Amino acid sequence: MTATDAPTPARSAPHICDVLIAERAPRLTRSLAWPLVRPVLYKLLNYRQAVRMADAVRPLSGAAALDYMSNLLDLKVSVMNAGRIPATGRCLIVANHPTGIADGIAVFDAIRARRGDAIFFANADAVRVSPRLGEAIIPVEWVHDKRTREKTRATLQAA
Structure with missing residues (x-):
């Protein structure tokens, strides 16, 4: 298992990836459709891999x-x-x-x-x-x- 394949740990504050997505698509992320669209979009964007990469380079x-x-x-x-x-x-x-x-x-x-x-x-x-x-x-x-x-x-x- 590589660093980018490891499970994403639970956290209380929004991850920087979530913050950046919200800043780039504020209308979408605040819309009522966001909970429905988010899983599809996250899959297309390889969200979990992006989170693991961000966590790996942070320190x-x-x-x-x-x-x-x-x-x-x-x-x-x-x-x-x-x-x-x-x-x-x-x-x-x-x-x-x-x-x-x-x-x-x-x-x-x-x-x-x-x-x-x-x-x-x-x-x-x-x-x-x-x-x-x-x-x-x-x-x-x-x-x-x-x-x-x-x-x-x-x-x-x-x-």
Whole structure:
């Protein structure tokens, strides 16, 4: 049995996965239909696996959390022209990631052999799931209502 196959322990407070779902779909999660829709949606989203992954990375260091996700996803990544990435000094790599976290992990996998010092701009919610991810990412607030001048300034200063 792997860490992501283990039973989910009982808890009193909402799990961070539930909090994030409610923040992303407030109308749905507050609707009368939610108790009926939730089991189907959770199955489609592999909710139990997501909860186990979140629980597994929560206590890890930033680097260990990225390594854990890399090993778990086991993406097959090939890199062309990696030598164009400077091995030292300042470097900014801009990468689109239309499918979410797997894309970020693919970029991590692609450049980590060349740049062990890489730090990534990433959704600030990642730090809510795994607080020490702040060691490996620069949190960016994506929720418009949570953005403040101070948070934007902190993001830019961290870069």
